[in-house]
Amino acid sequence: MVAFVGLLIGIIIGIVWNVNIPVKFSPYISVAIFACLDSVFGALRGSISHNFRADIFVSGFFGNAALAVAMVYLGDKLGIPIYLAAVIVFGGRIFNNFAIIRRLLIDKAKSH
Amino acid sequence: MKNNEATIFVFIASIIIGLLIAMNIGFQGKNNFLDVKQYDEAYNERTKLYSELSSLKEQYYNANEKLSKYNRGDEKANEVAKEIKQEISDNNVLLGKSDVEGPGVKITLDDDDNPNRQDSGQFIHDSDIVQVINDLRNAGAEAISVNGQRIVYNNYGLCYGSNIDLNGIKIVTPFYINAVGNQDVLYNYLTLEQTHITELKDRDVQVNVVKEKKIQILSYNGEFIYKYMSLISK
Numbered sequence: 001m002v003a004f005v006g007l008l009i010g011i012i013i014g015i016v017w018n019v020n021i022p023v024k025f026s027p028y029i030s031v032a033i034f035a036c037l038d039s040v041f042g043a044l045r046g047s048i049s050h051n052f053r054a055d056i057f058v059s060g061f062f063g064n065a066a067l068a069v070a071m072v073y074l075g076d077k078l079g080i081p082i083y084l085a086a087v088i089v090f091g092g093r094i095f096n097n098f099a100i101i102r103r104l105l106i107d108k109a110k111s112h
Numbered sequence: 113m114k115n116n117e118a119t120i121f122v123f124i125a126s127i128i129i130g131l132l133i134a135m136n137i138g139f140q141g142k143n144n145f146l147d148v149k150q151y152d153e154a155y156n157e158r159t160k161l162y163s164e165l166s167s168l169k170e171q172y173y174n175a176n177e178k179l180s181k182y183n184r185g186d187e188k189a190n191e192v193a194k195e196i197k198q199e200i201s202d203n204n205v206l207l208g209k210s211d212v213e214g215p216g217v218k219i220t221l222d223d224d225d226n227p228n229r230q231d232s233g234q235f236i237h238d239s240d241i242v243q244v245i246n247d248l249r250n251a252g253a254e255a256i257s258v259n260g261q262r263i264v265y266n267n268y269g270l271c272y273g274s275n276i277d278l279n280g281i282k283i284v285t286p287f288y289i290n291a292v293g294n295q296d297v298l299y300n301y302l303t304l305e306q307t308h309i310t311e312l313k314d315r316d317v318q319v320n321v322v323k324e325k326k327i328q329i330l331s332y333n334g335e336f337i338y339k340y341m342s343l344i345s346k
C-alpha cells in the first residue's frame with residue numbers, strides 16, 4: 001500500500017518539476033528503474049516476512065541500479081545488448097518476489 | 113519497529129522510482145522508442161523518401177545526359193566556328209590582308225648608275241616591276257611586296273616620270289621586291305630561265321637576287337572595294 005502511495009507521490013513530483021533528462025540517458029534510466037523496482041519488491045517481501053534489513057536494502061537499491069546502468073553502458077560500447085541480462089534477472093526476481101509476497105499475504109489472510 | 117523502518121524505506125524508494133518514471137515518461141515526444149504505429153509511419157516515410165530519391169536520381173541522370181549532349185553540341189558548333197575562322201584567316205593570308213612570313217627571295221632593282229648612258233633602258237619602269245611580279249607569280253610566289261607594298265590582285269603600276277605609282281602609292285628606286293615561296297624554285301627560275309630579270313640584267317640595270325630564309329611581308333593596308341560584281345547565286 002505504502003509503495004503505491006510513494007510511487008504516486010514520486011510521479012506527481014516528477015511531473016510538477018518537469019525535469020527532462022537527455023534522450024541519450026533514457027535507456028539507462030529505464031534499466032535503473034527496473035533495478036529499483038526489484039529492490040522495492042525485495043523490501044516489501046522482507047517487511048512482510050519480518051526479515052527486512054535496511055543496509056541490504058539501501059545497498060541493493062543503489063548498487064543494483066548502478067550495476068544495471070553500467071551494464072547498459074558497457075553493452076552500448078561493445079555492441080552487445082547486455083542490458084537484456086539485467087532486464088531478465090530483475091524481471092525474474094520481481095516475479096519471484098511478487099509470488100512470495102502473494103503467498104505470504106494469502107497465508108496471513110488465511111491464518112486470521 | 114522493524115516493519116515501520118521497512119515501510120519508510122519502501123516509501124522513499126517508491127518516491128524515487130516514481131520520480132525516475134516520471135522523468136523518463138516526461139519526454140515522450142522525444143522518446144527514441146517508437147510504438148508500432150509510429151514505426152509504421154516512419155517506415156512508410158522512409159520508403160517514400162527512398163523512392164523519391166531514386167526518381168530524383170533518374171531525373172539527375174537525364175538532366176546530366178542532356179547537359180553533356182548540349183556540351184557536345186557546343187563543341188560541334190565551336191568546331192564549325194573554328195573552321196570558319198581558319199578559312200577566313202587562310203583567305204586573308206591569300207588575299208594579302210594578313211602579315212605573313214616565310215622563306216623566299218629578295219630582289220633589289222636599281223637604275224643603272226652609269227651617268228653617260230642616255231637611253232631609257234637604264235631605268236626601271238613600271239612595266240618592269242609588273243613583269244617581275246608576273247615572273248614571281250609564275251614561279252609560284254605566294255606573297256609579294258614591292259618597297260613594302262603588298263601586291264594584291266588589283267595592283268597596278270603606272271609610271272609618272274621619276275617615280276612609279278604603284279596602286280596609288282608613289283615609289284622610287286631602288287625597288288625592293290620581296291616574295292615568299294619556295295626559295296630555290298624562285299631563285300632558279302629568276303636567274304636561270306629566260307625571265308624578265310635576266311632581260312633586266314642584259315640592260316645593265318642593277319639586279320640583285322638573294323635567297324632569304326625568313327621574309328616578312330606586311331599586309332595590304334588598302335581596302336578591297338567592288339561595286340559592279342556580285343555573287344552568282346547557284
